[in-house]
Amino acid sequence: MNSLLNWLDDRTGFKALMHEALYERVPGGARWRYVWGSTLVFTFSVQLVTGLFLWMSYSPSSQTAWESVYYLQHEMLFGWLLRGVHHFTAQAMIVLLVLHLWQVIIDGAYKAPREVNFWLGLILMQIVLGLSLTGYLLPWDQKGYWATKVATNIAGITPLVGEQVQALAVGGPNYGHYTLTRFFALHAGLLPALLVAFLALHIYVFRRHGITVPDPIHKPDTTFWPDQVLKDAVACLAVLATVLTLCLLHGAGPHGGAELGAPADPTENYSAARPEWYFLFLFQFLKYFPGESEIIGAMVIPGAIMGVLALMPLIGRWKLGHGFNVAFMFGIMIGIGFLTFLAVKEDRANADYNFAVADANQKAERVVELAKIQGIGPAGAVQLLRDDPKTRGAALFKVKCASCHRYDDHDGTGRKPTEAATAADLGNFGTRDWIRGVLTDPAGPKHFGPTKNSPEVGDRFTKGQMAEWVEENITSKKVTEEELDAVVEFLASLGERKDAGKLDADKVAKGKNFFGLGSDAVSGTCYDCHLMKVADDPDGAFSDASAQIATGAPDLTGYGSAQWLHEFIAKPGSKKFYGSHNAMQEFAGSLTDREIDLIVKWLLHDWPEPENATK
Numbered sequence: 045m046n047s048l049l050n051w052l053d054d055r056t057g058f059k060a061l062m063h064e065a066l067y068e069r070v071p072g073g074a075r076w077r078y079v080w081g082s083t084l085v086f087t088f089s090v091q092l093v094t095g096l097f098l099w100m101s102y103s104p105s106s107q108t109a110w111e112s113v114y115y116l117q118h119e120m121l122f123g124w125l126l127r128g129v130h131h132f133t134a135q136a137m138i139v140l141l142v143l144h145l146w147q148v149i150i151d152g153a154y155k156a157p158r159e160v161n162f163w164l165g166l167i168l169m170q171i172v173l174g175l176s177l178t179g180y181l182l183p184w185d186q187k188g189y190w191a192t193k194v195a196t197n198i199a200g201i202t203p204l205v206g207e208q209v210q211a212l213a214v215g216g217p218n219y220g221h222y223t224l225t226r227f228f229a230l231h232a233g234l235l236p237a238l239l240v241a242f243l244a245l246h247i248y249v250f251r252r253h254g255i256t257v258p259d260p261i262h263k264p265d266t267t268f269w270p271d272q273v274l275k276d277a278v279a280c281l282a283v284l285a286t287v288l289t290l291c292l293l294h295g296a297g298p299h300g301g302a303e304l305g306a307p308a309d310p311t312e313n314y315s316a317a318r319p320e321w322y323f324l325f326l327f328q329f330l331k332y333f334p335g336e337s338e339i340i341g342a343m344v345i346p347g348a349i350m351g352v353l354a355l356m357p358l359i360g361r362w363k364l365g366h367g368f369n370v371a372f373m374f375g376i377m378i379g380i381g382f383l384t385f386l387a388v389k390e391d392r393a394n395a396d397y398n399f400a401v402a403d404a405n406q407k408a409e410r411v412v413e414l415a416k417i418q419g420i421g422p423a424g425a426v427q428l429l430r431d432d433p434k435t436r437g438a439a440l441f442k443v444k445c446a447s448c449h450r451y452d453d454h455d456g457t458g459r460k461p462t463e464a465a466t467a468a469d470l471g472n473f474g475t476r477d478w479i480r481g482v483l484t485d486p487a488g489p490k491h492f493g494p495t496k497n498s499p500e501v502g503d504r505f506t507k508g509q510m511a512e513w514v515e516e517n518i519t520s521k522k523v524t525e526e527e528l529d530a531v532v533e534f535l536a537s538l539g540e541r542k543d544a545g546k547l548d549a550d551k552v553a554k555g556k557n558f559f560g561l562g563s564d565a566v567s568g569t570c571y572d573c574h575l576m577k578v579a580d581d582p583d584g585a586f587s588d589a590s591a592q593i594a595t596g597a598p599d600l601t602g603y604g605s606a607q608w609l610h611e612f613i614a615k616p617g618s619k620k621f622y623g624s625h626n627a628m629q630e631f632a633g634s635l636t637d638r639e640i641d642l643i644v645k646w647l648l649h650d651w652p653e654p655e656n657a658t659k
C-alpha cells in the first residue's frame with residue numbers, strides 16, 4: 045500500500061498538497077468560533093449534490109415545473125427527503141453566512157491585510173442570496189410565483205434603466221415561462237459556477253494570511269488536522285442533524301420536507317405570497333415606502349448598508365472605527381430581527397392573510413388529491429383545480445352568488461360575509477333536511493327567510509303562497525307526519541345529491557301519490573301549484589296535466605337534479621320557475637355553461653374523491 049502511494053506521489057506530488065491542506069497552523073489551538081467557514085463549504089457541497097439529483101427529475105417549464113416537483117415530492121422514492129434537505133440546507137446556509145460574517149467582524153478579521161478577502165466574502169453572500177431568490181421560483185407554485193413577481197417588479201424601479209433591468213430579470217415583456225427558464229439557468233448554472241470560483245479565491249486568500257486570532261493566545265498552536273477538523277466535523281454534523289430534523293418536522297414521507305403549494309396560476313392572484321423568512325424583513329421594510337418612495341426602501345437604504353459593510357475594513361483601521369463596525373452590525377441584526385418580528389406579527393393579526401393562507405393550503409392539498417385520482421393531463425396540474433367543482437364551484441359561488449346566498453353560513457370558501465343574506469342558505473340544498481325545511485318553515489332563516497332583508501323583495505316569499513299553504517296544512521298538522529316524510533323522500537329521489545344515501549322506495553311511492561293527489565284532510569295538492577312530470581305514472585297521481593294554476597310556483601320536475609339546477613341558475617325568471625315572481629339574477633349571460641355546471645356539481649357534492657374517503 046505504502047509503495048503504491050509513493051508511486052502515486054512521485055507522479056502527482058499529492059502528499060505535499062495534502063500536507064499543505066491539512067497541516068495548516070492554527071495559532072492558539074483549535075476553536076469552535078472558527079467552524080463557520082467550514083460549515084458553509086459543507087452546506088454548499090450538500091447543495092451541489094442534492095441540487096444535481098433534483099435536476100435529474102426537474103423539468104423547467106411553466107407547463108411541467110410544478111408537475112415534476114410534484115413527482116419528486118409525492119412519487120419518487122425519498123424524493124421528498126432530497127427536496128427537503130436541499131430546501132432546509134439553503135436556509136441553514138443563510139444562517140451560517142450571517143454567523144460567519146458576524147464572527148469575522150467581531151474578531152476584526154477584515155483588517156489589513158485581509159480586506160480583499162472580506163470583499164470576496166461579501167460577493168459570496170450576494171451570490172448565495174441570489175441562489176435563494178432564484179430557487180424560490182423553481183417549484184412554480186403559487187407562493188413562489190407571486191412572491192417572485194413582486195421581487196422582479198422591484199427590479200423595475202431601478203432609476204433610468206428600470207425597464208431594461210426588469211426585462212432582463214423577467215426574460216421578456218411578460219413574467220412567466222421565460223422567467224422560469226432564466227431563473228433556472230441562473231440557479232443551476234451561472235450562480236453555482238460563480239460561487240465555486242469565488243469560494244476558491246476566498247479560501248486561497250484565506251490560506252495566505254491564516255486565521256485571525258481574536259484575543260491573546262492561551263494555548264499552544266496546533267494544526268488544522270486533526271484538532272480543528274474534528275471541531276469542524278462536529279459542527280457540520282450538527283448542521284446536518286438540524287436539517288434532517290426540519291425535514292421530519294411534519295413526518296417522514298410526502299408530507300415531510302419542503303412545502304409545495306398549489307401550481308402557479310397567473311389568473312388567480314395569491315395575496316398572501318411572502319418571500320422566504322430571511323427576506324421578510326425587506327418585505328416589511330418596503331411597507332414604509334409606498335409608491336414613489338419605494339426606491340428608497342428597496343435600493344437606496346439597502347445599497348447604503350451594503351456600502352458601509354464594504355467599507356468596514358477601511359473604517360476598522362482605527363480602534364474607534366472597529367467599535368463602530370461592530371455596533372453597526374449589531375444594529376443591523378437587531379433591525380432585521382425587529383422587522384421580521386413585525387412582519388410576522390402583522391400577518392398573524394391579518395384575517396385576510398390568514399384566510400388566504402388557509403385557502404392556499406386547502407388548494408395545495410386538493411390538487412395533490414386530484415393528481416392522484418385523475419392523473420395530470422397535458423394542460424398541467426393547474427387545470428385540475430380549474431376543472432374541479434369542489435374548488436372552482438366554491439370560488440364561483442363566492443363571486444357570483446354570495447352577495448345574496450350563503451353556504452353553511454359562509455360565502456362558499458369559508459369566509460363569513462358581514463352584510464345580511466337576501467336569499468337562502470344553499471349548504472344543504474336538495475337534502476331531506478332542506479326539503480323538510482321548505483315544507484315546514486319556508487320563511488325560516490335557511491330558506492326564504494333572508495329574502496325579506498331585500499327591500500325590493502319584501503315579503504314576496506315569506507308571506508307567499510307556499511308559506512300560506514304550509515301554514516294552513518302542515519303547521520296545522522292536517523298533513524300527517526308520515527305523509528310529510530313520504531313527500532320529502534319523493535322529492536329527495538328527484539335530486540342528485542351525492543351524499544343523499546339510500547332511498548326508501550316505499551316512501552317514495554307514497555310521497556309521489558301524496559304530491560299528486562293530496563289527502564282528504566288537506567286543501568289542494570302540491571300538484572295544484574307545482575308542475576311535476578314523472579316518466580311512468582302507474583298510480584295516476586299526475587294524470588291530470590292541466591291542474592297548474594298561475595302562481596309562480598316553480599316546476600318541480602327533477603327538482604334538485606343537475607339539470608333542474610342548471611336551468612334554474614341560467615334563467616330563474618323563466619316561466620318554468622319563478623316567472624315574474626323571480627327576484628334572483630339571471631346567469632345565462634354572465635356565466636358559461638361550464639361554469640354553471642361547476643357550481644351545480646359543487647352544490648350537489650358531485651366531485652372526485654379519493655376511493656377510501658369516508659362520506
Ligand code: HEC
Nearest residue numbers: 444445447448467468495613616622626627628629631643
Ligand atoms: C340578487 C340576489 C341573488 C343572487 C346573486 C343569486 N340568487 Fe339564487 N336566489 C335568489 C332569490 C331571491 C331566490 C328565491 C327564488 C327567486 O327569486 O328566483 C333564489 C333562489 C335560488 C335557488 C333555489 C332555492 C331557493 O332558495 O329557492 C337556487 C338553487 C339558487 N338561487 C342558486 C343560486 C346560485 C347558484 C347563484 C349564483 C350563481 C345565485 N343563486 C345567485 C337571489 C339570488
Ligand code: HEC
Nearest residue numbers: 482504505508509510511513568569570573595596597598
Ligand atoms: C298554493 C300553491 C302551492 C302549493 C299547494 C304548494 N306550493 Fe310549493 N311553492 C309555491 C310557491 C308559489 C313557491 C315559491 C315560493 C313562494 O313564492 O312562496 C313554492 C316553493 C316550493 C319549493 C321551493 C322551491 C325552491 O325554490 O327551491 C318547494 C320544494 C315546494 N314548493 C314544494 C311543495 C310541495 C312538496 C308541496 C306539497 C306538499 C307544495 N310545494 C305545495 C306554491 C305552492
